Amino acid sequence: MKIxxxxxxxxxxxxxxxxxxxxxEVVCVDKDPRKIERLEKGEVPIFEPGLDMLxxxxxxxxxxxxxxxxxxxxxxxxxxxxxxGTPTRRGDGHADLTYVMAAAEEIARVAKDYVVIVTxxxxxxxxxxxxxxxVRNANPSLDFDVASNPxxxxxxxxxxxxxxxxxVVVGVQSDRAAEVMAEIYRPLYLRDFPIVTTDLESAExxxxxxxxxxxxxxTFINEIAALCEKVGADVxxxxxxxxxxxxxxxxxxxxxxxxxxxxxxxxxxxxxxIGQEHAVPxxxxxxxxxxxxxxxxxxxxxxxxxxxxxxxxxxxxVLGVTFKPNTDDMRDAPSLTIVPALVGxxxxxxxxDPQGRHEGEALLPGVSWVExxxxxxxxxxxxxxxxxxxxxxxxDLKRIAQNMATPRMADLRNxxxxxxxxxxxxxxxxxxxxxxxxx
Ligand SMILES: NC(=O)c1ccc[n+]([C@@H]2O[C@H](COP(=O)([O-])OP(=O)(O)OC[C@H]3O[C@@H](n4cnc5c(N)ncnc54)[C@H](O)[C@@H]3O)[C@@H](O)[C@H]2O)c1
Numbered sequence: 357m358k359i360x361x362x363x364x365x366x367x368x369x370x371x372x373x374x375x376x377x378x379x380x381e382v383v384c385v386d387k388d389p390r391k392i393e394r395l396e397k398g399e400v401p402i403f404e405p406g407l408d409m410l411x412x413x414x415x416x417x418x419x420x421x422x423x424x425x426x427x428x429x430x431x432x433x434x435x436x437x438x439x440x441g442t443p444t445r446r447g448d449g450h451a452d453l454t455y456v457m458a459a460a461e462e463i464a465r466v467a468k469d470y471v472v473i474v475t476x477x478x479x480x481x482x483x484x485x486x487x488x489x490x491v492r493n494a495n496p497s498l499d500f501d502v503a504s505n506p507x508x509x510x511x512x513x514x515x516x517x518x519x520x521x522x523x524v525v526v527g528v529q530s531d532r533a534a535e536v537m538a539e540i541y542r543p544l545y546l547r548d549f550p551i552v553t554t555d556l557e558s559a560e561x562x563x564x565x566x567x568x569x570x571x572x573x574x575t576f577i578n579e580i581a582a583l584c585e586k587v588g589a590d591v592x593x594x595x596x597x598x599x600x601x602x603x604x605x606x607x608x609x610x611x612x613x614x615x616x617x618x619x620x621x622x623x624x625x626x627x628x629x630i631g632q633e634h635a636v637p638x639x640x641x642x643x644x645x646x647x648x649x650x651x652x653x654x655x656x657x658x659x660x661x662x663x664x665x666x667x668x669x670x671x672x673x674v675l676g677v678t679f680k681p682n683t684d685d686m687r688d689a690p691s692l693t694i695v696p697a698l699v700g701x702x703x704x705x706x707x708x709d710p711q712g713r714h715e716g717e718a719l720l721p722g723v724s725w726v727e728x729x730x731x732x733x734x735x736x737x738x739x740x741x742x743x744x745x746x747x748x749x750x751x752d753l754k755r756i757a758q759n760m761a762t763p764r765m766a767d768l769r770n771x772x773x774x775x776x777x778x779x780x781x782x783x784x785x786x787x788x789x790x791x792x793x794x795x
Contacts (some may be wrong), residue, residue: 369395397667436471438456443622464498464500467495484527571623613655623646675732675741708728739765740766
């Protein structure tokens, strides 16, 4: 199969590389000349474990290439995937479909033969039909189908998720498009990974429903964690006991500083908006969005308490600012709420993150960046563990406590146990959903 992939971000690049690894001939297109320039040189513009090797292997094999020339990529393609961003539209929470519709029109203008135009971006119900209209208007004689193929990969584990998915969802409206999609995903089908074939609207809805459900699950345990702190329960034990129930499952039950990232915040807002537009308010999702904001505010209160009631003049070390480990993605990370509150309150903030600096420098003004967690914590009044990178999972707590001005820790990912901090010499330690000490 010959595939054109429009957009070389986290989803487009990973999908393009993995499709080429299936044996398909893939051309990846982006509008951003800097990205294409780097990709052509063999550099990966994002941090995603394993992507550089897989990309190099498939470029070498002649199955994968990069270009800004859309016409060249689309000519002769069996399928053109749209994997551009769908951020929150300013003002109303709706998904901004400008990039998707622009890509659809551009494809229509250069396509000549039958092609399946596949939306991989996360888009509201009805978007694929709209894409069809845009293509028809731009090129009335073009023979084409649209298909919806939402992506479920997680940054940080994207290749594995793409290669070994729980399921692939494909929404189609013709047998011809279904055959093309089946051929593209045949390598997965042969290895017994389930392909769920639906109509266009159901495929679009599956993606939003799945993300809103996961955001709700995280938010639920975060709310339980707040109650645990008041009643003397330990949320780690509660999560474990709940997660062993097969009907619940143990994933997405880790209490933390609130969900963030490139998907959950914008997708929950978009689903809430779709509900409002159809007069079916998504009350659970709307509450999840509200509670998640409260979780982040609660974290700031926790940090302020650890600083003795005010951030003013305090030195704070922040370990981890990306929205989760193993990615450089900072979109809607909890750090973007928490760190400005520290800086705004008059704290001197040192930040350490294995991959976050490139994106984070522009997003977190007023902080200083250091490479080493021990430099960050040297003479600090408080250390905040905000993202659970492996690099921060086995720190020498004794060394840190000895070198801090006041050894206090906010472990917002429950990486350590209170007893570890106590033995290391911390005089105050707070985590999420369990009793700390020193306050
Ligand atoms: N990031 C994730 O973990 C994830 C997971 C599942 C689904 N999604 C969804 O996938 C979509 C893409 O997300 P992302 O994180 O990869 O976005 P991204 O912002 O990282 O990448 C989008 C890319 O598209 C390019 N682009 C925009 N318009 C273009 C055009 N007309 N022609 C060529 N290139 C164009 C941009 O330059 C950019 O490189 C979104 O809808 C998102 O919700 C993302």
